[in-house]
Amino acid sequence: MNIAVCLKQVPHPDYLSKIIYDPTTNRLQRAGVPLIINPVDKNAIETGIQLKEKYSGKIIVITMGPPQAKESLEEALAMGADEAILLCDPAFAGSDTYATAFTLASALKKIGLCDLILCGNETLDSGTSQVGPQIAAFLDIPHVTNVKAINYPEDGLLLVERSLENGYMRIKVRLPALLTVTKEINKPRIPSAIGIMQVAGKPFNTWRLAELNLSPLEVGLAGSPTQTVQIPETEQRHAGDILQGDVTKVVKTAVAKLHELKMI
Amino acid sequence: MTETNEIWVLAEQKNRHIARVTLELLGKAVEFGTVLDVKVASVLIGSNVNELTGELAAYGSEKIYAIDDPKLNYYQGEAYAANVTDLVRQYKPVIFLIGSTDTGRDLAPRVAAEAGTGLTAHCIGLEIEYHDGIPLLSQIVPGWGVTKRMKILCPQKRPQMVTVKPGVFDVPKRKAPGNCEIVQVMPKINDRYFRSETIEVKAEEVTSRPIEEADVVIAVGWGVYSMDNLELIKELAEILGAVIGGTRPMVDKGWIAEKNMIGQSGKVVSPKLFISLGASGAMHFTTGFEKAKFIIAVDENPEAPIFKIADIGIVGDLREVVPCLIDELKKRGKGNGK
Numbered sequence: 001m002n003i004a005v006c007l008k009q010v011p012h013p014d015y016l017s018k019i020i021y022d023p024t025t026n027r028l029q030r031a032g033v034p035l036i037i038n039p040v041d042k043n044a045i046e047t048g049i050q051l052k053e054k055y056s057g058k059i060i061v062i063t064m065g066p067p068q069a070k071e072s073l074e075e076a077l078a079m080g081a082d083e084a085i086l087l088c089d090p091a092f093a094g095s096d097t098y099a100t101a102f103t104l105a106s107a108l109k110k111i112g113l114c115d116l117i118l119c120g121n122e123t124l125d126s127g128t129s130q131v132g133p134q135i136a137a138f139l140d141i142p143h144v145t146n147v148k149a150i151n152y153p154e155d156g157l158l159l160v161e162r163s164l165e166n167g168y169m170r171i172k173v174r175l176p177a178l179l180t181v182t183k184e185i186n187k188p189r190i191p192s193a194i195g196i197m198q199v200a201g202k203p204f205n206t207w208r209l210a211e212l213n214l215s216p217l218e219v220g221l222a223g224s225p226t227q228t229v230q231i232p233e234t235e236q237r238h239a240g241d242i243l244q245g246d247v248t249k250v251v252k253t254a255v256a257k258l259h260e261l262k263m264i
Numbered sequence: 265m266t267e268t269n270e271i272w273v274l275a276e277q278k279n280r281h282i283a284r285v286t287l288e289l290l291g292k293a294v295e296f297g298t299v300l301d302v303k304v305a306s307v308l309i310g311s312n313v314n315e316l317t318g319e320l321a322a323y324g325s326e327k328i329y330a331i332d333d334p335k336l337n338y339y340q341g342e343a344y345a346a347n348v349t350d351l352v353r354q355y356k357p358v359i360f361l362i363g364s365t366d367t368g369r370d371l372a373p374r375v376a377a378e379a380g381t382g383l384t385a386h387c388i389g390l391e392i393e394y395h396d397g398i399p400l401l402s403q404i405v406p407g408w409g410v411t412k413r414m415k416i417l418c419p420q421k422r423p424q425m426v427t428v429k430p431g432v433f434d435v436p437k438r439k440a441p442g443n444c445e446i447v448q449v450m451p452k453i454n455d456r457y458f459r460s461e462t463i464e465v466k467a468e469e470v471t472s473r474p475i476e477e478a479d480v481v482i483a484v485g486w487g488v489y490s491m492d493n494l495e496l497i498k499e500l501a502e503i504l505g506a507v508i509g510g511t512r513p514m515v516d517k518g519w520i521a522e523k524n525m526i527g528q529s530g531k532v533v534s535p536k537l538f539i540s541l542g543a544s545g546a547m548h549f550t551t552g553f554e555k556a557k558f559i560i561a562v563d564e565n566p567e568a569p570i571f572k573i574a575d576i577g578i579v580g581d582l583r584e585v586v587p588c589l590i591d592e593l594k595k596r597g598k599g600n601g602k
Contacts, residue, residue, distance in 0.1 A: 013486060013513035039516045097373070098382055124512060127529035127548070128385035130373035137377035142342045142460035145370045164366045165523050167467040169338070173460040183516065225382030225421040226403075228414050240559075240575035244566060247580050251588040254560065254576050255596065263537045263558055264504065264598060 001057040001152075003048040004114040005081065006104055006135065007041035009065050009072040010125045037072045040120030042079070042188035044181050047150065048118050049080040049189070055152060058082045060111060064092055064103055070204075077199045078191030085111070089208040094221030101134030103219050106212045108139060113176055116158075121146050121180040129180070136178040143178040144171050148185050268305075270327065271297050272357040272423065274348070275306040275313075275320055276367055282319045284430055285363035291436030292390055292428075293361055294324035299392050300399055302358065303327055307351060309344055311337035314446075321441035328444060329355075333451040335458075338465055339367050343457040345374040351449060352379045357423045359401050361390075364427035364529075372427050381421035386528045387428050388413070388551045400424070406528050406547030413547065431476060431532035431555075473507055475524045480506035481535045481553065483526050486513050487542020487563060487582055494519060496586045497541065503590060503598050506539070511549050526552035542582050545570025562586075 012034040037045075048059045061076040063069050064087040073084035087107055095103065108117065117139075119132040129145065136143030148168065149161040162169040163182050173179075209216060216222060241257075243250040258264045271293045276283040290304065297304040305327035306320045311334045320328055331347050344367075352360065352375060360375075362368040364386050376383035389404035400417050401424040407414040418424040475481060482501050484494070491497070494508070501508050510520035511527060526533060527549040534555035541562050543549055550573055553559070561574035562585050571577035578585055 013516070096382060097385075098377060101377060122529060124516065126385075127512070128373075129369050129529070130376075130383060130385055133370065133373035134377040137345075137374045143370075143374065144341060144460055146366075162462075163522075164465075166470055167465065169462050170464040170466070171341075171460055171462050177460065182522070183518070225380075226384055226416050226418045229417050239572045240577065242566065242571050242574075242577040242579060244579040247584045247588050250578055250580065251585060251592050254578055255589065255592040257576060258537070258558075258560075259596060261558065264593065264596070 001055045002114040003116045004060045005044050005048045005118045007063050008038045008123050009035045009069045010038045012036050038123045040183045043183050044118040044120045045076050046186045046188040047181050074199050077202045078195040083203040086206045091209045091216045091220050096224035096226045097130040099223040101131045105135045105138035115175045117178040119180045121182050132180040141176045145180045147179045147181045267356040270303045270305045270357045272360045273306050274362040275308040287323050287435045288433040289361040290323040292433050321444035322438045329447045329449050331449045331451050333453050335453045338462040342460045346457045347452050349375045349378040360423040360425045362427045364429045368427050376425045382418040383425045384416045385427050387426045406551050429532045475507045475509050476533050478507035480504045480537045482506045482508050482539045484510040484541050485543025503593050511543050544568045
C-alpha cells in the first residue's frame, strides 16, 4: 500500500498566545516561535507506518511551508516515513485552505496518486479541519474524517470507524481514499536513534511552483477565494477585579463575591 | 443555471427534529434575507425528510430544497456532498450557512472545493457589509495573540460559505409558517457516489452531562499541566456541580475529552459561572465562553489576556489557589450534602 501523509508545522502551544500578526500583510509572524509537527498529524504518520508494517508499501510525507518545515518532515522520516516532499515557494504564501488543498493535491497528482492519503483531523493553530476533505475533492477520491480505527479486509477496500460526538459510524471506503485521523487511533512512536540516523539517507525533495506546473494565479493569496481583509479591534467584556497577593485572602474575597451574587 | 441570490442554510436533523444549530442559522439567514431582499432557503437531505419542512418554514425558510431517498438515511459523506454540490451549481446561492457539526465539518469543505468557492470555519460572528456598493458577508473568526479578531471575506466566488458552531447565535422565535415553496430534487444515488458508504451508526450512551448544558463550567488550560493530575480540579467540580472542559492543548494532551473542548473549534458554552484555570486567554479559547454570565479566571501571569475578560481574576499558582478555593467553598457548606 502506497501512502502519503500530509502534515503541517504549527507553533508550539506554549507560544500560541504570544503570536503576533504583521499589520501590513495580516499574516502570522512566526519568527522566534518554536515549531512542532501538528500533534494529531503524528497520529497520521503512525497510522501510515503501522499499515506499512502490516501490508508493506511506501510512505511519503508531504507539507507545504517555509524552509524550516524541513525539520518536521525530517522528524517524520525519523519516525519511519520513506520519502519527504516540501512544497516551498514564496508564491504559496497567504494560501487559504482552498489554495493549500489545491497545491497539496497538485503535488499528490505529480507523485502519482497513492492508495491512501492520511491527514490529522485538525490543526492546533487554525483548526479548520478543511484541508483534508478539500484535497480529496480536488483528487476526486472519497474521504472520511475523524477516523479512529482502520481495518483492511480486502484489496482496495477499507472498513473504518468515524468518530462522532456521541458515538461512531462504520464506513466502507474504496481506495484510493483520503482519511483524517483522530488522536485516539494510536500512540505515535518516538523516533529511535537508528531512525534518526537513517534520515540523511532518505529521499528529500523540495518542489517549487515550477515543479508543480501551476500558475502563480492558482496558488497562495492569488489562488485563495477567501481573504483576510482587516483585523478590527473589538469590544471586550468589561474587565473586572484582578486580585493579587496572599492566596488565602484573595480566594476568600472571590468566594464572598460569588456568594453575594448568588453564584454559589 | 439560475442565479437565485438566495441565502441557504443546510438543514440538519437529529432524531426527526431539526437541529438547534440549523434554527440558529435560519435566524441569521432571515436577518440577512431582509437586509438583502432575497429569499431564505433550506437544503434538506436524508430519508423521509419531507415531514420536517413545516418546522423549517416556521423558522423562516421561504423555500426548501428536499433531497429525499432511503439510501440517504445515514449521513453519506460522498453522496451528500455530490447532491448538495450539484444543487449549489444549479441555483447559485449567494450565501450558504452550515452548522459546524460532525456532518457540517465533513460536508462543507468538500462542497466548497467542488463548487470552487471559499469556506470559513467556525465563524464567531457574521455581518453584511458593503464594498463598493456590493454586499459581502463579513466572516469573523478569532485571530491569535491578545485580543484580535480577523475578518474574512470571499469577494469573488459564490456562494460565500461558512460553518458556525452551535450556540454562537440565538435560536429565533418560532412563527406561524409563511408561504414556503418545496422543491423536490431528484437525488443522485448511483454507485459512483457511494465509494464511501456508511453502513452503520452506533450511538454511545451519554453518561456525562453535556458541557453546553451545565450551569457551572470549569475550564483547564496549559497551566493546569503543572498540577500533574486533575484530581483537585475534579474535587472542585464536584463541590460546584460543574462540568470540566479545557483548551485544545489539554485535549491534545489527553486530559480532556474532545467533546469537552471549549473554544472556536470546540464547544461554545454560556453557563452561569465559568471558571478558567491556567489558560492565558487566546481568542480561540475565549470565544467559547464569552456569553457566560460570570467569569472567574486564575492564572499566574498577571498580564494574561484572560484577565481582560474576567469578572474576577485571581493571580496565583494553581497549586495553591485551587486547594484554597476548595477549603473556602467547603467552609460555606458547599460540597457536604450534595
